[in-house]
Amino acid sequence: MFNYIVRRILVMIPTLIVISALVFIIIQLPPGDYFTTYMNELQSRGEKVDAAKLEFLKQQYGFDKPMIEQYFVWATGLLVGDFGYSFEFSRPVSEVVGDRLWLSFIVSFTTILFTWMVSFPIGVYSAVRQYSVGDYTLTFFGFLGLATPNFLLALILQWMAFSYFGTSIGGLMDPQYMDAAWSVDKMLSVLEHLWVPVLVIGTSGTAGMIRRLRANLLDELHKQYYITAKAKGLPPGKALIKYPLRMALNPFIADIGNLLPEVISGAAIVSIVLSLPTTGPMLLNALQSQDMYLAGSFLMFLATLTVIGTLISDLALAVLDPRIRIGGGAAK
Amino acid sequence: MVHRYVASSLYGDYLRAAIGTVFLGTPLYFAAESPVVATILGCLLLLFVGFGVRTGLRHMTRIETTPDALVTIGPFGRAMPWSGINKVELKYFSTQRNRTGGDGWIQLIVCDPAGCLKLESSLNGFDQLVAKIADAAFRNGAEMSELTVENLTMMGITLTFAEEDAE
Numbered sequence: 001m002f003n004y005i006v007r008r009i010l011v012m013i014p015t016l017i018v019i020s021a022l023v024f025i026i027i028q029l030p031p032g033d034y035f036t037t038y039m040n041e042l043q044s045r046g047e048k049v050d051a052a053k054l055e056f057l058k059q060q061y062g063f064d065k066p067m068i069e070q071y072f073v074w075a076t077g078l079l080v081g082d083f084g085y086s087f088e089f090s091r092p093v094s095e096v097v098g099d100r101l102w103l104s105f106i107v108s109f110t111t112i113l114f115t116w117m118v119s120f121p122i123g124v125y126s127a128v129r130q131y132s133v134g135d136y137t138l139t140f141f142g143f144l145g146l147a148t149p150n151f152l153l154a155l156i157l158q159w160m161a162f163s164y165f166g167t168s169i170g171g172l173m174d175p176q177y178m179d180a181a182w183s184v185d186k187m188l189s190v191l192e193h194l195w196v197p198v199l200v201i202g203t204s205g206t207a208g209m210i211r212r213l214r215a216n217l218l219d220e221l222h223k224q225y226y227i228t229a230k231a232k233g234l235p236p237g238k239a240l241i242k243y244p245l246r247m248a249l250n251p252f253i254a255d256i257g258n259l260l261p262e263v264i265s266g267a268a269i270v271s272i273v274l275s276l277p278t279t280g281p282m283l284l285n286a287l288q289s290q291d292m293y294l295a296g297s298f299l300m301f302l303a304t305l306t307v308i309g310t311l312i313s314d315l316a317l318a319v320l321d322p323r324i325r326i327g328g329g330a331a332k
Numbered sequence: 333m334v335h336r337y338v339a340s341s342l343y344g345d346y347l348r349a350a351i352g353t354v355f356l357g358t359p360l361y362f363a364a365e366s367p368v369v370a371t372i373l374g375c376l377l378l379l380f381v382g383f384g385v386r387t388g389l390r391h392m393t394r395i396e397t398t399p400d401a402l403v404t405i406g407p408f409g410r411a412m413p414w415s416g417i418n419k420v421e422l423k424y425f426s427t428q429r430n431r432t433g434g435d436g437w438i439q440l441i442v443c444d445p446a447g448c449l450k451l452e453s454s455l456n457g458f459d460q461l462v463a464k465i466a467d468a469a470f471r472n473g474a475e476m477s478e479l480t481v482e483n484l485t486m487m488g489i490t491l492t493f494a495e496e497d498a499e
Binding site for chain 1: 345348349351352355359362366368369370376379380382383386423424425427437439452479482483486
């Protein structure tokens with residue numbers, strides 16, 4: 001396993017280098033830069049624009065240097081924890097992002113946990129009790145979750161939370177805790193608000209996950225080895241958990257890598273609707289205003305999460321299913 | 333028979349350890365401004381340094397099969413009597429998801445009451461070694477998971493009693 005972890009981490013290094021280059025190219029693709037956009041905005045408002053000042057700012061922030069040099073400065077900065085400078089906020093990116101990153105992480109992590117906790121038992125039940133009333137009912141709710149737009153569900157739940165529980169509209173905490181230091185009361189306020197975004201973002205993922213697990217498990221349940229195991233007297237629960245469920249879990253676990261960015265990108269729209277202080281809305285603003293280091297750091301954060309998600313799922317798969325595949329000869 | 337880790341595999345592992353150490357050690361040395369980043373880099377760096385040390389230990393290790401025991405010669409060397417083997421695990425790892433690219437490797441974990449020994453398919457004569465250990469484990473009634481039996485079958489090793497063979 002040690003060998004496996006080392007090799008997988010080594011694969012991550014070039015992957016992240018290529019991603020960082022692509023991210024940098026993408027954020028440089030739109031014509032102009034932050035200062036040009038800012039000056040255009042000033043001009044459209046009829047304010048005076050000093051061209052010399054524009055040139056000076058561009059020089060000061062290294063915008064006049066070749067792209068490769070700018071990339072090198074940014075990428076090496078990322079490696080040592082310097083994420084650059086946000087022009088819009090006139091502060092270092094790490095300060096601007098601050099709590100938002102942690103709140104995004106809390107929302108995403110809870111959503112993934114919710115998705116798994118709901119979809120796993122339902123998926124297994126639907127497969128084991130195929131075509132039963134329970135299977136049809138759960139499948140119906142699954143499709144309903146898949147078909148309902150997230151923003152619509154967000155609005156409905158927001159209204160329900162306010163009407164029935166008196167939870168303040170929008171945000172991840174009550175307004176008085178917005179700029180306060182972390183405390184037990186602030187944590188409780190976050191927990192009070194958390195269920196709405198988790199439910200909204202989680203429902204679509206849950207429905208997909210239920211369908212996948214159900215289909216995988218049904219494939220396994222019709223195989224000879226399972227029928228033989230039951231015919232030989234193995235209790236149904238043990239026969240299910242020991243063999244088919246383990247095999248059916250492979251695609252389920254392989255999905256973690258995709259789940260992380262899906263949850264975070266899905267959360268961006270919901271965050272705007274729910275006015276959540278997470279990274280989604282800030283990323284959108286940064287991309288619109290060409291605040292390149294802020295946008296670049298966010299995109300790198302998303303990419304790193306995807307790569308880490310894939311690593312986690314690969315490690316879990318390696319532990320769960322270390323079988324030799326046909327044609328998968330071992331390297332000497 | 334004496335088994336050693338083949339040189340090409342060891343040099344590959346040295347290279348991996350070196351690349352990891354350089355890539356993670358350089359930013360750590362030249363100032364990681366954030367303590368979180370420094371901790372992450374430091375932990376990963378330790379992992380690669382540990383990997384390098386383990387490769388070095390493997391370089392010095394030889395595995396010998398005698399009529400009585402499986403003997404490890406080198407650092408932490410010991411003899412594991414064939415009659416003492418009580419658990420065997422055979423696992424396959426690959427960094428490719430479909431696991432059919434041929435870049436994978438097999439890990440054999442063999443245990444007796446005194447401890448466990450981990451061997452990898454980069455040992456020369458690994459298949460013969462696995463067959464011998466599996467045979468001893470089968471005779472001892474050692475613990476073997478279904479996955480291990482499946483993997484042994486995939487390697488072309490079938491476990492039968494000598495009496496059954498004679499019949």
